[in-house]
Amino acid sequence: MLGIVPGGLPAPSQAEAPRPDSLQAILEDYRSLAVGREGVPVRDREMMLGGMDVTLTAGWIYPITTRAGVKAGLLFEGEGRFTYRADDPVEGRLLESSLERRNLLDLYHEGIFADRFDQVLVVSSFDPANGDWGTTKAVADGHGEDIGLSDSSPARQTKYLARAMEWESIDQVLATADMNGGKYLKASFSGGTMDLEHEWDEAELFLSSLSVWDPREGGYRALTAARRGGDDRGEPAMARLLDARLEVATADNRSGSIVSELTCSITREGVHVLPFQLVSHRNPRARGPASDERVLYLRRVTDDQGRALEFAHRLGRVLVRLPAAPARGATVRLRFECEGDVFAVKGREDRSFSFDWFSWYPEPVAPDPGLFTYTLDVRTRAPVVAVAPGEVRSSRQSGNVRELEVAARVPKRWVPLLAGAYHTREFLAGITPVRVHLLREDDDLLSRMAKHAGFFLDFFADRLGAYREEALDIVEVPRDRTPFDGLGASGMVLLKPHVLKRLEAGTALGEEILAHEVAHQWFGMDAFVISDEDAWLYQSAAEYFAGMATGALLKDETGRKHASEIRARWWRDARKSAGAGSIEGASLHTGPKGMPQRERLLLDRGPLVLHMLRGIAGDENFFAILRRFLARAAEDGRGTTDLLQSVAGEVLGQDMGWFFDQWVRHGGIPRIHIEYRIQPRVDGGFLLEGRSEQPADDTFKKMYIPIDLEMDDGSHERSTIIQDRPVTEFRIERRAGLRRIRVDPDHVTLALYSTGKD
Ligand SMILES: [Zn+2]
Structure with a gap:
């Protein structure tokens, strides 16, 4: 039973x-918001709407009230201006880059974003005007005529509020703010360069955000978001x-x-x-x-x-x-x-x-x-x-x-x-049960997947530290579930049927997706909380390690070939991200149109950035950095770019701020011109002298440039040019003859190189 x-x-x-x-009565009261028909004229009134300084230059304000008469916001119509200050540097960078992408940079100056508006609708758990509504006497003074009164708007806005209530849980947010204490405000601006929405939450999540109406996508898209400390x-x-x-x-x-x-x-x-x-x-x-x-x-x-x-x-x-x-x-x-x-x-x-x-x-x-x-x-x-x-x-x-x-x-x-x-097969990878659950009866695929997942678990554990979950379940999910190819939760990997088809056919891409989801057991959404600007850490790292593990699974020549194909793909697609802004701002590319740019930043540029860090640190230090980072993130319950930066600094014994600033916090791809001259030496060797040049503007990035020297006997030697200023001179000497030189032939650095010989 x-x-x-x-x-x-x-x-x-x-x-x-x-x-x-009762809770029901309070909620119903907040669900019956109406805009008052009695307007009050205002001139040059300053007020704070959440994080915005607002000047109501001239116009009318109408109160928004609940049925019980509680003030829950206002409607303003007329001429106004707002100023938004991004106090936090991360917020400032994100705001600047999202305004730049929308060609709105002329509204932004050094952390301050300002525009005009001719209407603002505010819904709030408190009266934003502090009860100071002025008096209707001003109407009698004749100001109403100067300002121009639109008497249809309160009714129209009441209908709009009623519609919004059908779609949003604002009544619940307002009631929660009211009953638990704390302030909540949401303001919608229209009539400026674009329609904006500002949410200021000091009641529930302590978060504030600024979004812009995107007519192409028919919704608000985030320009920036910031935490407001709960203190x-x-x-x-x-x-x-x-x-x-x-x-x-x-x-x-x-x-x-x-x-x-x-x-x-x-x-x-x-x-x-x-x-x-x-x-x-x-x-x-x-x-x-x-x-x-x-x-x-x-x-x-x-x-x-x-x-x-x-x-x-x-x-x-x-x-x-x-x-x-x-x-x-x-x-x-x-x-x-x-x-x-x-x-x-x-x-x-x-x-x-x-x-x-x-x-x-x-x-x-x-x-x-x-x-x-x-x-x-x-x-x-x-x-x-x-x-x-x-x-x-x-x-x-x-x-x-x-x-x-x-x-x-x-x-x-x-x-x-x-x-x-489900048809299920269980294997032991060391002491960890790996169970594969498929909606088909395919013994061969069941055992192959369990074996490969076990291989990936061992591969990652060797480099990143022991696996900590009780087991690993790999589950086929129907096509229409989860928005991705797969999903890595703690102790579980979900895969869609089309990924299983690829695994069935034995393709490298199928193995890579499986490896990516298994890598999320270490770099997991579940393992530590990640804010939007740190989201690259789990996607890029999972993708990077998946590429490495797939190369190892395929072994030898096939594995090496696959690894270099993956790097070529990262490099080719990362180049298309040159104008997409920073990796930390990847989540600002929302909606179907933003998806390709987001993926290039997270799944191509991000892995290449980690590969550059590995190139600078060397294998042993690189894995030590990640192991220490993951252990520290598990302790703090939070893995951030700042944490990775400080751990990298500790392991390498130098401040790595420059690396994360230029590759994670800023976008762009440097253009590097290398000019060189080769002089043969009497002993049969050569002297290579040259200069590496980058424009001396804000596109400059410090680079470790790999140079491949192909010697007369066909062997290859490696040299690195460290470019730490716009013009850097270098000198390479060898005792053997040189056949040719190549700059970064394996695409391990993100730069556009050109060379010239004299
Ligand atoms: Zn992922």
Whole structure:
């Protein structure tokens, strides 16, 4: 007996009329924002809208209020100007490069971005004008006529707000800010050079961002984002997940129940309401973010004494109201009971399901949900079996019910759960079980993949330090899941069918994708939290090590040939990234149009940058740098470019700031001209003298330029020119004759070389 109640009815708490101070009532109040029809004229009014200094030169402001009359923002129409200051150097660089890419650089000067606007709509958890609305008396003075009053706009904007509420969870954010303390503001500017949105969050995630409306892509695209420190209020999270007991049961692999018992630690003072992410529905045909098809219903939330707690679940978010605000550092235990037909999303034949790219259990809203241990018990209908990362405690069948129990003692940040009619093969790579799960019966492919994955695990462990997960599960996922070829979670690799086809055919690219995902076990999103500007570290490093491991797997001549093909690909595609800005700004290339540039920065330029570091450091030091970096990142729970830079500096005994500045924090590819002269010597040797030149502007980069000397006897010798200023002279002498010289023939440096001989 699975104990599943067929779903469909709304939770009883939603059917009753809410008490005025209930969570439901507060949310509904914030969902009924309206723009007041009574405007107040303003002239030369200065105000702060989040991180923006705003001058309302001349125009009208209208209050935005909730139904209960709480001020929740304003609408301004008229003439205005804003100034945005990027205080942090990273933010400044990102802002500058994203404005440059959009040809908006004339609005930017030394960290300050300014423009005009003729309308701004502000929604906030507080009154941004501090109650200082002026008096309507000014209208009687006749200012209204000078300024020009558009009386249709408040009604139009009220409709706009109502529409926005259907799409966004602003009501939940405002209610959370209101009940937990802290300020939240979102301002939409229009009428300037472009439409902008500014979000200022000092209530939930302590984050501020500036986005621009992109008409080609029909959405806002980030120009910059920055952390706003929480200071004494606590972390940019209200809770961290410490442990989860998850129970999933389905009798038909389509609908069923999900029960999550979460132990969370409270990381802030004064938390009355805890926000979680939890999927609301999985209807791919839904026009909006809400749907009444394939819904996950949250039926009950209880505390550790079994008391029912007030909650609200909408648009992928749950708010849970705690009976009293726990002290910072306290532990709370919450139980969530959900049910619905959110298992299989498509097709009636394929009863497999995959909980791999959304919050299928409640995750605390936070930039970092925290590392947690878990147990997971899944009951499916045979032949569908479940797969999840961790130690398999039991896997059995009784009647047509398949049950899997796994436990994760090594803490993880995320639990992917896949289920299907899998064929599984388990191998031991040293002491680590490697399990391959395919939706096809192919013994040859199963054993080959397990063997190769084991090879990659050993290869990476030798260079990067021991593998720390309980096991490695490699799972085939249906075509329509996860947006990528594959995905590397902690202890698990997900691969799509087209990658398996490549592996079946024995292509190097198939092996490379497998190696890349296995490399994410070290350079993983799950292993340490990575901010956007540090995202290159896990993508570029996984790609770099995947190339190296694939070369080693293919062995000898084939392996060497493959390794040089990979380098040639990085070099060729990285050259196309010359105008794409810096690697740290890669995530600013959003949407389908930004994808190729993002990939060039992360998967071509990034690996080549790591290869240059290896060229400078030498193999032994290079691997020592990465081992120390990964150990330190695991300790701090955070791997950043700054950390890699300081570790590289420690290992190499010199400040490596220049390297990361020029290759990670700035874009561009240097043009280098090498002019040289060869003089034969009486002893049969030669003297090579020359100069390496780069333009003396901000495109200059310090370079270690490899020179290949092909000697008369056909042997090759290596020399390196270190160019540390725009014009560097060099001199190379040998006792043997020289046939020819070549500059960086293996494409191991990112530069455009030209040579001249006199
Ligand atoms: Zn990746």
